[in-house]
Amino acid sequence: MSKPALTPQENNFQAIISHAKEYGFVFPSSEIYDGLSAVYDYGPYGSELKKNIRDYWWHSMTQMHENIVGIDAAIFMHPTTWKASGHVDSFSDPLIDNKDSQKRYRVDHLIEAKADSLRAAGSTAEADALIAKMDELLGSDNFEALQQLLVDQKITCSVSGTSNWTSIRQFNLMFDTQLGSVAEDANTIYLRPETAQGIFVNFLNVQKTARMKVPFGIAQTGKAFRNEIVARQFIFRMREFEQMEMQFFVRPGTQKKWYDYWKEARLNWHTELGMPANKYRFHDHVKLAHYADAALDIEFEFPFGFKELEGIHSRTDFDLTRHQEFSKKKQQYFDNDIDEATGKPYGNYIPYVIETSIGLDRMFLAVLSNAYEEEKITKEDGSTDERVVLHIPAKIAPVKLAILPLVKKDGLPEIARELMDSCKGQFKCFYEEKDAIGKRYRRQDAIGTPFCVTIDHQSKEDQTVTIRYRDAMTQERVHISKVKEIVLGAIA
RNA sequence: GCGGAAGUAGCUCAAUUGGUAGAGCGAUAGCCUUCCAAGCUAUAGGUUGCGGGUUCGACCCUCGUCUUCCGCUCCA
Structure with missing residues (x-):
């Protein structure tokens, strides 16, 4: 009769989903029409967080690696793309x-x-x-x-x-639609089921125009679509989702080395962001996909268990070779480097590919579920209280700084506004003068704002303010001119 | 897709044997001027998920449907 008791983790997952909706992170799509199964919209804070995760990834790929460049390929692609990739037959x-x-x-x-x-x-x-x-x-x-x-x-x-x-x-599992002006037998086109093919078909365009030399990578973020029979677990498996993919082109025979390199590099990306290493593990694929000679998942411990967050695949030369066959266009690269074994250049070859592919929505869920805490706190008078706080890494937090005048008179809002104007051009700030200060702190905790600054009467005397830290709930008094520096130092 | 459970205000929940929907929190505006969700005043917000049926009358009974959650299944 009674429904089975939820485990603490399941209970926590429910709470996270509720929190995400209540504080403007994630809404069910078209909710006023009862929603659309397995489709979700990102709200004001969710879209900021998602964008920040995407930016952090893009920055780490295209800016921190001199040999990786980005592209932004269309979702629509020529139908033959999906015959070449194998998706029409095996997907x-x-x-x-x-x-x-x-x-x-x-x-x-x-x-x-x-x-x-x-x-x-x-x-x-x-x-x-x-x-x-x-x-x-x-x-x-x-x-x-x-x-x-x-x-x-x-x-x-x-x-x-x-x-x-x-x-x-x-x-x-691919969604199809019609494109009006192409030939009769080819007027069905697909919404891309992965972003990778947009990179492969542009391999030579990118290599030539950006004058890239193997080994090099092409990075891309964007939407992909899969008509899953069953899609569940909140934003973990959606029909429309966003991938962050990087295809790294290497000399044949060196793929194992680069596979190992990216395996470590990608895990480091997660831990450098401040995600806990003990919630990650590698899972080697036993049964390999048609295109791979090695593959593994980076799994994250979500509230519903360890699940795939990112994939590292050694895709061999499968994709480029297939595109060469289907398009009748050579997809090879001429390598001028000298092969020590022969004393001659390596010459023409189709590069091998190491793929790193992470689900942006899954990363969002990993960050959110890891950040969520219902924290018991003991107040100064010894009584206990509870707060809901998102320990989102400062780098990717939706709002970096909340600026709060203690009262909304006596000239305090004016000082606060001045600080707001000097900071908002550099990072996302939030200004609020309504309600008790404690209540305003709690609201910022709930959306994961790492820093709050309060302007009080002493600020008028000596230009100092209190800066309050989200995680420890401690505060210190600093000169108002130091605030921007402190925030910038934490989010750089 | 199959089986189970649930849908009442933004959230958590009420509403007598079937008699026409209320509270707390939250939100908004104002007062107060206060460093961790204080207090006071006012306001907004619901065709009870949706559509049929039974009934003088349905949040309540019944059928269908949609959505969500749990288990199975699925996830190259």
Whole structure:
């Protein structure tokens, strides 16, 4: 009868989602029309935080690495892009319905289940043959034979017990739409399911115009779209999401070295931001995607467990080679560096690629869930109180500084306004003179503002103000001219 | 997609056997002038998720639907 008690973590996740909505970080999309499943909008503070995370990433990639440049490719791409990338063929699942029970299954799962039961019965060889047959038919898109396989193997629906199946259909995870003016047979175009291909098709444009030499990287942030069958867990898995990707082009044979380099470099990016190292771990892929010779996830401990936050993939020369085949345009690079083994230049080759790909929305959720705390505090008189505080790293906090005159008369607002005007051109500030000072501090805690400055009567005498620190709740008196310096020092 | 639970003001919750919706907090404006959510006054805010049905009458009963959460499933 009673619903199962929530674990502290689940409870905390609920609280984070509520907090995100109540304080203007994340709203359900089109909420007045009951929302749209797995689509969310970012509010005033959420959009600032998201932008700051994106900027921090962009800065670390394109400014801190002299050999990485950025691009901003269109979401729409030529349809052949997705044939070359393999998404048209493999980014889809073969589905089948049982006509009696109306249940829908993935065909490969049905067959794998059958193979498992064969193994359990000791018929290992038969099971292996079945799987091999399935892989062959899937690979050749031979759905009729695949369906016949279901019948031959007497695979039935677990609900109805019958094998009264519909025909097999492909469910593609890419969204498609129409583009008016292209040829009849190609007028379906897709919303990109990943941003990477925009980089690959521009490989030579970028290499030539920016005069890049291997090894070099191309960085990009932008929206991607996947028609997930089930999308859940707040902004963790959305149908429309934003990626921050960097493709690093290297000399063939050196990919392992760079894979290891980026594995460490990317983890460092997280910890340098102030995220706790113990909430991260690597997860090596056992089953590799069609394009990779090595792959791992950087997982983060979200309130619902360790989940993928970022991927590091060694994509080999798969993508560029495929684009070369499909476009009939050479995608090779001429390397003038001398190969010590031969004494001659390395010459023409298609570079290998190391990809780092992080979900911006997932990073947002990682930051938010890590920052959220319902903190018990003991007041000076010994009584206890609670505050909700977001310990967002100062660098990416939506608002850096709140400027609060203690009272709204006696000339204090004038001094506060002057400070506001001198700071707001350099970082995001918030001015407020309403309500008791304690209440204003709490409101800033709730949105993660790292610094509050209060102007009081003493400020008029000696030009000092109190600066109050979010995490420790301590404050100190400093000259008003030092405020900007302190904030800039913390967010640089 | 399947199973379970839930939807009343921005939030947390009330509302008798079915009798036409209230409070606290929050918000806004004002007073007070105060260093960690103080106090006082006023104001705004709801076709009870949406659509049918039963009824003289529905937040309440019933059917459908949407959304969210939990479990399974899915996530190259």
